[in-house]
Amino acid sequence: MTDDKALQEMLHDPAHREQGFRVLMKQYGQALYWHIRRIVVGHDDAEDVMQETCIRVLNGIASFKGDGPLATWLYRVATNEALQHLRRQTHLFQSIDSLGDTLTAKLQAESSLDGNEAAMLFQQALLALPTQQRIAFNLRYYDELSYEEIARITGKSVNTLKTNYHYATQKVKSYITEHLTR
Amino acid sequence: MKDLLNDIGKKMPYTESEEYLDGLIDRATEQAVKQHVVTRSRRRWGVMVASAAAVALLLVSIGLTVMNNESQRPDVTLQTQSPIDEFLNSLTDEEVAQLPYIEIEEIPEY
Numbered sequence: 001m002t003d004d005k006a007l008q009e010m011l012h013d014p015a016h017r018e019q020g021f022r023v024l025m026k027q028y029g030q031a032l033y034w035h036i037r038r039i040v041v042g043h044d045d046a047e048d049v050m051q052e053t054c055i056r057v058l059n060g061i062a063s064f065k066g067d068g069p070l071a072t073w074l075y076r077v078a079t080n081e082a083l084q085h086l087r088r089q090t091h092l093f094q095s096i097d098s099l100g101d102t103l104t105a106k107l108q109a110e111s112s113l114d115g116n117e118a119a120m121l122f123q124q125a126l127l128a129l130p131t132q133q134r135i136a137f138n139l140r141y142y143d144e145l146s147y148e149e150i151a152r153i154t155g156k157s158v159n160t161l162k163t164n165y166h167y168a169t170q171k172v173k174s175y176i177t178e179h180l181t182r
Numbered sequence: 183m184k185d186l187l188n189d190i191g192k193k194m195p196y197t198e199s200e201e202y203l204d205g206l207i208d209r210a211t212e213q214a215v216k217q218h219v220v221t222r223s224r225r226r227w228g229v230m231v232a233s234a235a236a237v238a239l240l241l242v243s244i245g246l247t248v249m250n251n252e253s254q255r256p257d258v259t260l261q262t263q264s265p266i267d268e269f270l271n272s273l274t275d276e277e278v279a280q281l282p283y284i285e286i287e288e289i290p291e292y
Contacts, residue, residue: 029207
C-alpha cells in the first residue's frame with residue numbers, strides 16, 4: 001500500500017503521473033469496480049463505466065487539490081460516471097429512479113443460478129430505492145465509509161445522508177418482509 | 183432485519199473472478215494512459231496551431247496597417263514637381279526659348 005500523500009505527490013508530478021496512476025488503480029481498482037457495479041448492475045455496463053472512470057481520473061488528477069483523501073475523490077468520479085451512464089439509459093424527461101425495473105431485470109439475468117436467494121431479495125430491495133438513497137446505503141453498508149466521507153462523495157450534508165440511510169433501511173426492511181411472507 | 187443482513191453479509195448475487203477483475207483494471211488503466219497521451223499531444227497541437235494562427239494574424243494586421251499608411255501618405259513627388267510643371271506649362275514657346283540653356287557638363291559638381 002502506497003501512502004496517500006506519497007501517491008498524491010507522484011500524481012501531481014507530470015514525470016511520475018502515469019506511474020502513480022497505475023499504483024492508484026492497483027490500490028483502489030477493485031473497490032471502484034464494485035461500487036460502480038452496485039450502481040449500474042450490469043456486467044458490461046460496469047466495464048464501460050470503469051473504463052470511463054479511469055480516463056476521467058487520469059485526465060482530472062492534475063485538478064485534484066488534495067483537500068481530502070484520494071479515495072473519496074475517486075469514489076466521486078466513479079459515482080458521477082455511473083450516474084451519467086444511467087442517465088443515458090433514460091428517455092427524455094425520465095428520471096433515473098424509474099430504472100428500477102430495468103436494473104432488476106439485469107440483476108436477475110446476471111445472477112448465478114446457485115446464488116443466495118436472500119442476497120438476491122436484498123439486492124432487489126435496494127434497486128427499489130431512489131438512486132441517491134441507494135448510493136448512500138451502498139457506501140455506508142458495503143464500503144463502510146463514514147457519513148463525512150459519503151458527504152464528500154455525494155455532495156450531500158451529513159444530516160441528509162443519515163436521514164437517507166435511515167429511510168433506506170426502513171424501506172429495505174419492509175420490502176423484504178413483504179416479499180418473504182408471499 | 184439485522185439477522186437477515188448478518189445472514190447475507192456483504193454477499194452479492196453475482197460474482198467476478200479475481201483474474202477477470204485484475205485483467206479489467208489493467209486494461210482500463212492502460213487504455214486511459216494511451217488516451218491521456220493522445221489527449222496531451224492533441225492539446226499540444228492545438229496550442230501550436232493557435233500560436234501559429236495568432237502570429238499569422240499579427241503579420242497580416244501589420245501588413246494591412248503598413249499598406250493603409252502608404253495610401254494615406256502625402257504624395258511628395260507630386261507636391262515638389264507640381265509648381266515647376268505649372269511654371270513651365272504657363273510659359274509660351276518664346277519664353278521657353280529665352281530660358282538659359284545649360285549643358286549638363288556645365289553644372290558644377292559639389
